[in-house]
Amino acid sequence: MKIGFVGLGAMGHSMAQRLLAAGHGLCVYNRIAARVDDLLAQGATLAPTPPAAAQGANIVFSMLFDDAAAQVLTFGPGGIATTLGADAIHACCSTLSPKQARRLRDGRAARDGGGEWQAGLCYSA
Numbered sequence: 001m002k003i004g005f006v007g008l009g010a011m012g013h014s015m016a017q018r019l020l021a022a023g024h025g026l027c028v029y030n031r032i033a034a035r036v037d038d039l040l041a042q043g044a045t046l047a048p049t050p051p052a053a054a055q056g057a058n059i060v061f062s063m064l065f066d067d068a069a070a071q072v073l074t075f076g077p078g079g080i081a082t083t084l085g086a087d088a089i090h091a092c093c094s095t096l097s098p099k100q101a102r103r104l105r106d107g108r109a110a111r112d113g114g115g116e117w118q119a120g121l122c123y124s125a
Helices: 010-021 033-041 050-054 067-075 098-111
Strands: 002-006 025-029 059-062 089-092
Touching (some): 010 033, 059 067, 067 098
Parallel strands (some): 002 025, 059 089
16 A cells, blocks of 8 residues: 655654554655655655655545645645545545535545545544
C-alpha cells in the first residue's frame, strides 16, 4: 500500500513515524522540508508538492493547521485532489470546523461525479 502524508507538524510527524515503524511505505510533504529529515532517514520519500505525495497513493493523510489550509491543500491548484486517484482515500485528520468537513466531503463527491466517499468521513455537525 502506498501512503502519502501532507502536513508534518507535531501531530502529523508523530503519526507518520508510527506508519513508518509499522513498515508502511510513506511519501511525505511538508511546507518546511527540513522538518522531515528524520522521517527520510527512516525510509520515507520526500514529495516536492502535495499532489506528488498523493500521486499513486492508496490513502493520503493530511494534518493541516486550519480550515483554510485544508481547503487550499486539498482542492487548490497545487492540492492533493489534482492527483488523488478515484479509488484512493483522503483521511483529513486536521482539526476542522463542521462546515469545512462538509466542504471536503462535498468537494470529493463533486470531483468524482457525484459519487460517495470511498470510506467514511467522520465529523461532528
